[in-house]
Amino acid sequence: MSKIKDNQIYIYNSLKGEKEKFVPVSKNHVGIYVCGPTVYSNVHLGNCRTFLSFDMVVRYFKFLGYKVRYVRNITDAGHLENDAEVGEDKIAKKARLEQLEPMEIVQRYTVDFHNVMNSFNALPPSIEPTATGHLIEQIEMIQESLAKGLAYESNGSVYFDVKKYMEEGGDYGALSGRDVDELMSGSRDLEGQEEKKNPTDFALWKKASPAHIMRWNSPWSVGFPGWHLECSVMGTKYLGKQFDIHGGGMDLKFPHHECEIAQGKAANNVDPVNYWMHGNMLTLNGKRMSKSTGNTLLPEELFSGKNTLLEKAFSTTVVRFFMLQAHYRSVLDFSSEALTASEKGFKKLMTAFDILEKVDYKPTSLNKEENVLIKDLCAACYAEMNDDFNTPKTIAKLFDMVAKINTYNEKQSFGQLEESTFKLLKETFCGMISDVFGLVADNSGSNDTLDKSIQLLIDMRANAKKERNFALSDEIRDKLIAIGVQLKDGKEGTTYSVE
């Protein structure tokens, strides 16, 4: 519990445009809502970045001892498409093309999404609600807005009245820095526009066209809920009318999150969210990954290496580490070269991790300087994380620790640290890597049999060296490296690592 007290987190609040002291609604508890995927196709790496960013955020809160309720929705209905078949549900379109039930599509890609998230070692949310599972609540929220005069019905559809909302003290545009008057004049001509009082008004309920397969009954028409409603409904239902953190990708800031604020405020007379967090985009070839433009990379292509952009296959853990090396609010460009560099650094980090996990601590005479240095490094890790989850800076500190760990290991001098300092080092270093960053060593290739086999070869090589039979000892070393096993000669004997 004291860890919470010792670590005051500052969060960059998109709503205010600055870092703010994090004070939860309920002491030692965090309620966080993250906009989940629209399940009409495979999630790509760009989608993954956002979810992994917030996975790190949730993990850090938990690491400090907060009780976290993490809600991340599945959007399985309601998003409109803006090409030839305007007004049609994305999911419905795909369903017809593939001659499948809409829910079959939803099921397939939900499963895919879960598999991908698992492979990245992302923690599952506490609640993963679906839009279709909350239609009653959505209809109720529309009714509330209508009752308050902040929404109006038009031709079977219901729209949110932004102008009225502004007149009653609303601040539509505050999150995304937009001027409502400009939006009123600058909006494009979209289908259904004539039903609206003003171009900025957005749909709460849409009457379904005959081609629209996903449809439900409502007091106004057979149709489907508006694009922004589900998050408002599910966020407040599970986290309260005013909750701590709402996260999502930068691209959702406008209009999605702007509308969410308006809906929430209209329904409950309070700002629904205290801290808005927006993760930045993962780019490919300098441009944002996007389903609609096809500029994407799928996780499975990464693991198999089957993409012209990739020189080789990469593991999920390396990709995760790569992403953590950049701050979540910065654009990150994906490239094979950058990933290769990360992979090498990651291995170095994990080697030190293994050393620390296995080392036997025996106190010797105290080295005050080193003792203080380690304590400072540990404190710095927390300080960097507390500063708007600055993972790249935290990682820089971890690498400083790597140098220390390696030196201590080589000189067998962990004992020069106080026992409490050693424990702190282990807890901080290993805790940040595995608990907060969710990084796990790739031990896929190693097991007991392998370990014994390689140990046998190490012994044989040692004997060959003793007899100065370097041809044999080098052959063992070189052939092992060709297989992917690297021998490491140290003062205390030879160890190995598996590629």
Place this chain on the structure above:
RNA sequence: GGUCUCUUGGCCGAGUGGCUUAGGCACUGGUCUGCAAAACCAGUUACAGCGGUUCGAAUCCGCUAGAGACCUCCA
């Protein structure tokens, strides 16, 4: 067209008024080794351009150039 953001060394990527040598990768030298690798130590390369504010600016302001995001479904 409107709104906004970014431009850091060979590459990735932090930083934000005066020592951060950020860190990683790569490279160079050294220690270790039978030779290597690994590890450690040391070192090199920088703040898009121009002008301004300031005792001092990569960091603040302005202009120019380039890139990107949002304005429409999108993490």
